[in-house]
Amino acid sequence: MLQVYLVRHGETQWNAQRRIQGQSDSALTEKGERQAEQVAERAKTLGITHVIASDLGRTRRTAEIIALACGVEVTLDARLRELDMGVLERRSLDTLNEEEEGWRRQLVNGTADGRIPEGESMAEMSERMHAALNACLDLPEGSRPLLVSHGMALGCLVSTILGLPAWAERRLRLRNCSISRVDHQQSPWLASGWVVETAGDISHLDAPALDELQR
Numbered sequence: 001m002l003q004v005y006l007v008r009h010g011e012t013q014w015n016a017q018r019r020i021q022g023q024s025d026s027a028l029t030e031k032g033e034r035q036a037e038q039v040a041e042r043a044k045t046l047g048i049t050h051v052i053a054s055d056l057g058r059t060r061r062t063a064e065i066i067a068l069a070c071g072v073e074v075t076l077d078a079r080l081r082e083l084d085m086g087v088l089e090r091r092s093l094d095t096l097n098e099e100e101e102g103w104r105r106q107l108v109n110g111t112a113d114g115r116i117p118e119g120e121s122m123a124e125m126s127e128r129m130h131a132a133l134n135a136c137l138d139l140p141e142g143s144r145p146l147l148v149s150h151g152m153a154l155g156c157l158v159s160t161i162l163g164l165p166a167w168a169e170r171r172l173r174l175r176n177c178s179i180s181r182v183d184h185q186q187s188p189w190l191a192s193g194w195v196v197e198t199a200g201d202i203s204h205l206d207a208p209a210l211d212e213l214q215r
């Protein structure tokens with residue numbers, strides 16, 4: 001049975017400042033670097049064979065730290081990127097006007113075709129995240145990949161595996177450097193395909209991690 005580990009990158013400067021990142025980027029904070037070191041220490045115990053990461057800077061940096069600890073190379077996959085947040089990228093959460101806040105709320109309150117102007121819908125992001133996860137099925141027998149991605153992207157992936165629509169209201173918090181695990185199984189009793197084994201484990205971190213939008 002294929003086990004795939006899912007890790008959200010370490011805390012970034014804009015996470016800490018409550019600035020929307022989307023597919024824009026900011027560097028890991030000192031805390032984020034420490035979180036990455038700690039998740040790498042845990043990853044060393046998991047038998048990881050591949051580290052595959054979103055090509056944004058914050059995920060690449062986190063993946064480099066994990067891959068070094070596991071003795072493997074990093075492979076980049078742009079399908080693992082965070083949701084494209086359109087015109088609200090780089091904006092501080094605390095400066096959104098009512099209309100702008102309404103755009104953002106569409107993404108997390110169950111609006112099927114909700115999107116921020118010039119941004120991506122949750123359904124579009126879900127499709128590319130599942131494509132990236134399913135690509136792990138083509139890895140050699142015995143592989144154990146670890147994917148490094150983002151808060152909303154991973155939240156959408158795990159929620160849709162649980163059977164919620166991509167645009168369902170998010171009630172799953174995936175903090176910086178949390179570890180989730182999904183398994184691909186063929187079973188006559190349980191759901192065949194992807195199942196969620198763990199979601200949002202932060203027991204390897206020594207400091208409280210922030211959620212994706214410091215809510």
Ligand SMILES: O=C(O)[C@H](O)COP(=O)(O)O
Pocket residue numbers: 008012015019020021022023082085149150151152212213
């Ligand atoms: O755009 C954002 O800020 C996100 O929702 C958080 O993204 P991140 O997981 O890449 O920090």
